[in-house]
Amino acid sequence: MFPIVLLSVFAVVxxxxxxxxxxxxxxxxxxxxxxxxxxxxxxxxxxxYLYFNSMLRTDNLxxxxxxxxxxxxxxxxxxxxxxxxxxxxxPAEYYAIIxxxxxGAIMMIGYENLVMxxxxxxxxxxxxxxxxxxxxxxxxxxEAALKYFLMGAFATGIMLFGMALLYxxxxxxxxxxxxxxxxxxxxxxxxxxxxxxxxxxVGLLFKVSAAPFHFWTPDVYDGAPTIFTAYMxxxxxxxxxxxxxxxxxxxFTYVYSFWGIIxxxxxxxxxxxxxxxxxxxxxxxxxxxxxxxxxxxxxLIGLAAxxxxxRQAIVFYSLAYSIATISAFGxxxxxxxxxxxQTLSSNPLSNESFDAFNGLAKQNPLLGLAMAxxxxxxxxxxxxxxxxxxxxxxxxxxxRGQIWLLVVAVLMSAVGxxxxxxxxxxxxxxxxxxxxxxxxxVFRYVxxxxxxxxxxLGVAPxxxxxxx
Amino acid sequence: MNTTYVPADYLPILIQMGxxxxxxxxxxLVTHAIGPKRHSVKKDDPFECGIPVQGDARTPISIxxxxxAILFVLFDVEVIFLYPxxxxxxxxxxxxxxxxxxxxxxxxxxxxxxxxxxxxxxx
Amino acid sequence: MTEFLAFFKxxxxxxxxxxxxxxxTVISAxxxxxxxxxxxxxxxxxxxxxxxxGHYILLNAQFLAAxxxxxxxxxIMVLFLFxxxxxxxxxxxxxxxxxxxxxxxxxxxxxxxxxLIMIFRAKSSQLPVGSTVGFxxxxxxxxxxxxxxxGSYILPFELASVLFLIAMVGAVMLGKREAGDRHx
Numbered sequence: 001m002f003p004i005v006l007l008s009v010f011a012v013v014x015x016x017x018x019x020x021x022x023x024x025x026x027x028x029x030x031x032x033x034x035x036x037x038x039x040x041x042x043x044x045x046x047x048x049y050l051y052f053n054s055m056l057r058t059d060n061l062x063x064x065x066x067x068x069x070x071x072x073x074x075x076x077x078x079x080x081x082x083x084x085x086x087x088x089x090x091p092a093e094y095y096a097i098i099x100x101x102x103x104g105a106i107m108m109i110g111y112e113n114l115v116m117x118x119x120x121x122x123x124x125x126x127x128x129x130x131x132x133x134x135x136x137x138x139x140x141x142x143e144a145a146l147k148y149f150l151m152g153a154f155a156t157g158i159m160l161f162g163m164a165l166l167y168x169x170x171x172x173x174x175x176x177x178x179x180x181x182x183x184x185x186x187x188x189x190x191x192x193x194x195x196x197x198x199x200x201x202v203g204l205l206f207k208v209s210a211a212p213f214h215f216w217t218p219d220v221y222d223g224a225p226t227i228f229t230a231y232m233x234x235x236x237x238x239x240x241x242x243x244x245x246x247x248x249x250x251x252f253t254y255v256y257s258f259w260g261i262i263x264x265x266x267x268x269x270x271x272x273x274x275x276x277x278x279x280x281x282x283x284x285x286x287x288x289x290x291x292x293x294x295x296x297x298x299x300l301i302g303l304a305a306x307x308x309x310x311r312q313a314i315v316f317y318s319l320a321y322s323i324a325t326i327s328a329f330g331x332x333x334x335x336x337x338x339x340x341x342q343t344l345s346s347n348p349l350s351n352e353s354f355d356a357f358n359g360l361a362k363q364n365p366l367l368g369l370a371m372a373x374x375x376x377x378x379x380x381x382x383x384x385x386x387x388x389x390x391x392x393x394x395x396x397x398x399x400r401g402q403i404w405l406l407v408v409a410v411l412m413s414a415v416g417x418x419x420x421x422x423x424x425x426x427x428x429x430x431x432x433x434x435x436x437x438x439x440x441x442v443f444r445y446v447x448x449x450x451x452x453x454x455x456x457l458g459v460a461p462x463x464x465x466x467x468x
Numbered sequence: 469m470n471t472t473y474v475p476a477d478y479l480p481i482l483i484q485m486g487x488x489x490x491x492x493x494x495x496x497l498v499t500h501a502i503g504p505k506r507h508s509v510k511k512d513d514p515f516e517c518g519i520p521v522q523g524d525a526r527t528p529i530s531i532x533x534x535x536x537a538i539l540f541v542l543f544d545v546e547v548i549f550l551y552p553x554x555x556x557x558x559x560x561x562x563x564x565x566x567x568x569x570x571x572x573x574x575x576x577x578x579x580x581x582x583x584x585x586x587x588x589x590x591x
Numbered sequence: 592m593t594e595f596l597a598f599f600k601x602x603x604x605x606x607x608x609x610x611x612x613x614x615x616t617v618i619s620a621x622x623x624x625x626x627x628x629x630x631x632x633x634x635x636x637x638x639x640x641x642x643x644x645g646h647y648i649l650l651n652a653q654f655l656a657a658x659x660x661x662x663x664x665x666x667i668m669v670l671f672l673f674x675x676x677x678x679x680x681x682x683x684x685x686x687x688x689x690x691x692x693x694x695x696x697x698x699x700x701x702x703x704x705x706x707l708i709m710i711f712r713a714k715s716s717q718l719p720v721g722s723t724v725g726f727x728x729x730x731x732x733x734x735x736x737x738x739x740x741x742g743s744y745i746l747p748f749e750l751a752s753v754l755f756l757i758a759m760v761g762a763v764m765l766g767k768r769e770a771g772d773r774h775x
Contacts, residue, residue, distance in 0.1 A: 008753055012577045015760065019584055052746040093764045100757045107750065115747045123754050130761035136769075191710040478648055534673045535766040541666040542755050542762075548658050549748070552737030564741050567749065574752040578759040587763055 001051050001058055002040035003066060004103050007033070011099035018092020027081060030095040034074045037102070041066050054112045054174060062110040064315055064464075065242040069105045072234040072322040073098060078446045079330045080227050082337065094134060098231065101127030105239035109246075114163045114173045114200075117243060121159065121207065124236060125152050131228040132220055144223025151216045152206070159203020165196030175250040182254040194258060200247070201259065208240035210266055210300060211273040214293045221289035226336065229285065230329035233292040234322035241299050245314055248306055256306065260400075263304035268408045270297035275412040278419050284332055285352045287419055288325070291378060294416060295321050301393045301409055305400035313392035316464055320385035320457060324374035327450035330443065331371045335360065338437045357423055358432025367437060368427050370447040377454045379420040380413050385457035535587060546575050609649055616642035629675045633668060640664040652731030 104123025133145025170181035274294030361368025377386035622635030647656035
């Protein structure tokens with residue numbers, strides 16, 4: 001609750017800070033605001049509250065998810081220093097929209113009422129449409145925004161229809177009310193209830209880009225400015241999975257036999273579609289888009305199994321995934337900017353291909369190390385956080401006895417290793433004319449922090465255990 | 469408050485709408501039917517003060533109009549929220565007042581932002 | 592057919608009104624998607640909104656009916672017309688859809704429709720728990736709506752202002768003409 005209030009106020013303050021002459025105050029102010037929200041988030045630690053007639057819930061799980069979302073946005077915002085040099089950029093608006101969108105994300109994490117979920121999803125989505133199109137003079141950014149908006153609005157419509165049907169069946173918008181209706185599953189529930197659940201799931205699965213609702217992802221992630229792609233692929237995904245987890249665990253455990261198998265099939269399709277298509281990409285950014293689809297698949301394993309371990313597995317995985325993704329996009333931003341200055345080529349496609357990373361590690365050991373760590377973590381190699389994330393996910397599937405899903409997931413992780421290692425090979429074993437890239441101190445801190453967090457969680461995964 | 473609202477209460481409105489529609493439709497049909505019709509190239513031409521017709525009526529317009537329109541919709545929706553609040557103003561008491569002040573405060577901040585940005589300025 | 596006729600005879604005037612409105616709604620909604628001229632599409636959409644408002648009145652939600660006309664049929668349709676003006680559509684650059692997309696969309700839409708119809712026709716043993724017993728006919732009145740909105744739903748209401756603000760900032764950010772942009 002506190003972060004929501006603080007972030008709304010801070011965002012308005014940021015909007016007006018944008019009228020100041022100097023732009024340099026914006027970035028530190030935003031970072032400060034995010035830290036304040038993070039601190040305020042933990043004020044209720046170890047207590048469970050329901051706010052405003054059971055609209056919003058804060059407990060340890062929601063606080064941990066909120067912390068992950070705030071941490072991810074802190075890292076992303078820290079990497080966004082380049083706005084200061086860009087005349088066309090409107091950093092005050094960008095930061096304000098990021099803070100506003102976090103309000104939506106926190107609503108999606110802590111909702112107890114479907115109305116709250118809907119408003120949260122809308123806030124987050126509208127913010128994302130705007131940020132996707134924020135590079136106004138870039139046609140690809142425009143196209144991505146329009147595509148995302150049209151498809152996203154359609155998905156929201158389906159989700160809203162699902163909520164209406166659930167209300168029609170159960171007579172309640174609250175998760176508890178729906179759960180008490182679902183508890184009569186033995187006597188036969190209304191079919192409307194099942195269709196409502198399906199439609200709600202379709203809407204939310206679209207937002208986390210699970211197959212077969214993933215077609216927007218590559219174009220949108222590719223067209224959006226890289227900094228916002230990093231934001232989108234971490235915060236939106238974490239919030240979406242927190243929302244799905246809470247929805248299914250709080251209301252629909254009684255009808256697991258209905259949606260369990262559906263989600264398992266969706267998981268398998270997502271894993272295969274994401275990983276196999278990622279292999280064929282030549283652009284690093286597109287590869288990351290498909291990789292984010294495949295990670296949605298890994299996260300879905302924990303939902304499809306929904307066992308006692310799922311909560312911990314999803315929290316751990318989303319944290320590991322967010323950190324690795326942000327540092328990978330951070331390095332990509334530095335490399336593209338460097339290449340753009342060298343070749344003066346206006347075609348961003350060539351700057352974002354795998355070849356851009358050739359020989360990067362020789363002149364820029366820190367960038368090489370950061371990228372290698374995050375690639376290893378995304379691939380799920382031991383001693384990185386990603387390994388334990390996958391380990392927990394797979395163990396939830398074992399617990400539920402979904403061995404076929406486990407086999408698919410393991411095979412697809414093997415495919416994943418191929419395309420993640422392409423980057424590492426390009427950086428360490430190929431030759432390329434890369435000069436040392438100037439890294440600003442903030443960038444350096446973020447990358448080092450990401451490396452430490454990834455390795456630290458990989459060595460001692462128990463750090464997060466028992467928190468919630 | 470009248471406690472027995474039924475949809476049939478709308479019958480007068482329905483009759484009124486029916487009459488209005490009926491009047492328009494009949495007058496249109498009747499004028500078409502009883503008037504003489506003479507066609508010619510000149511007569512069927514769109515009237516443009518004697519200047520020859522050029523191009524398409526649909527030309528691109530400035531984005532400024534759209535921006536104003538979209539901002540209007542936003543504040544329109546906001547104002548609609550005032551109505552159920554005003555009806556309940558006495559019952560909600562001080563809490564209701566503070567709630568609305570918060571809501572309006574955030575939106576007025578947005579309004580102030582728009583003015584400072586100079587969106588409503590028409591060069 | 593005889594079954595339908597028998598059902599038809601049992602209806603109250605409200606029932607006839609409902610059937611009439613439903614037929615109008617479906618026809619005008621089909622008009623929206625089948626019209627070749629985008630302007631006709633928008634006009635059909637306005638007709639659809641009016642029919643929906645009629646449904647709201649039948650459900651005793653007068654406030655919603657009025658809001659639907661003011662906001663959707665009024666303000667949002669103006670935005671639609673603006674957008675059509677922006678697009679500058681001409682008949683010749685109408686994009687032809689391949690047969691494959693047409694067939695695929697028919698299959699997907701048809702499946703969804705059949706599924707929904709089957710579900711709503713499901714037999715009474717599966718009827719919703721939320722039955723007509725506790726039905727309060729005045730739920731949709733402004734006064735009750737206000738009580739709910741400013742009582743138990745106060746948090747989503749306040750946070751809706753955040754949504755408005757985002758939309759405002761976004762519209763200004765994306766739509767504001769910068770110095771040096773093309774000017775019509």
